[in-house]
Amino acid sequence: MQDKETPLTLTCLICGKTLTAEICIDSRITETDTLPEEYNDTDFLPLEAIEMTSYGHYGTTFFDPCDDGTQVAALICDNCMESRSERLLYIDKQRRLKPFDATMKELDEKARADRAAYEATTTCLPPQEIPRDEDGYPDVEYVDRIVRRLIDPSDDESRSQSE
Numbered sequence: 682m683q684d685k686e687t688p689l690t691l692t693c694l695i696c697g698k699t700l701t702a703e704i705c706i707d708s709r710i711t712e713t714d715t716l717p718e719e720y721n722d723t724d725f726l727p728l729e730a731i732e733m734t735s736y737g738h739y740g741t742t743f744f745d746p747c748d749d750g751t752q753v754a755a756l757i758c759d760n761c762m763e764s765r766s767e768r769l770l771y772i773d774k775q776r777r778l779k780p781f782d783a784t785m786k787e788l789d790e791k792a793r794a795d796r797a798a799y800e801a802t803t804t805c806l807p808p809q810e811i812p813r814d815e816d817g818y819p820d821v822e823y824v825d826r827i828v829r830r831l832i833d834p835s836d837d838e839s840r841s842q843s844e
């Protein structure tokens with residue numbers, strides 16, 4: 682049981698560097714060491730690190746609680762991920778295992794080629810700069826207008842004004 686006086690120390694599995702993390706519940710950052718019951722990939726946010734979890738599985742003798750819902754977790758800092766990326770695997774949407782570095786390079790080249798092809802064929806203007814509030818967040822009224830337009834394209838104030 683975690684002693685409330687000494688906060689849980691988070692460290693990189695590889696280099697042992699102390700890490701910090703935020704826990705986000707209902708879109709709010711909270712001070713807690715308990716994650717929400719409903720699994721959400723955005724609730725635990727280690728800063729400049731990746732959280733890797735496992736429920737255990739057949740084949741390991743290290744951690745296999747037989748699907749009782751408990752997990753082992755490791756945090757690995759971005760530097761350690763980067764410097765060992767040749768050892769990583771990438772799993773694509775079809776669940777195929779691939780070498781991480783080669784796949785990232787391939788995806789990056791494809792994205793560049795797609796962008797170049799798009800830029801060569803499009804004549805549209807660059808996307809409009811999103812207005813920001815004094816804290817740097819997107820302007821609420823602007824976002825609200827965009828969302829309303831997405832939900833109902835006929836609800837376009839500029840269009841209704843010009844008609």
Ligand SMILES: [Zn+2]
Binds near residue numbers: 758759
């Ligand atoms: Zn590290």
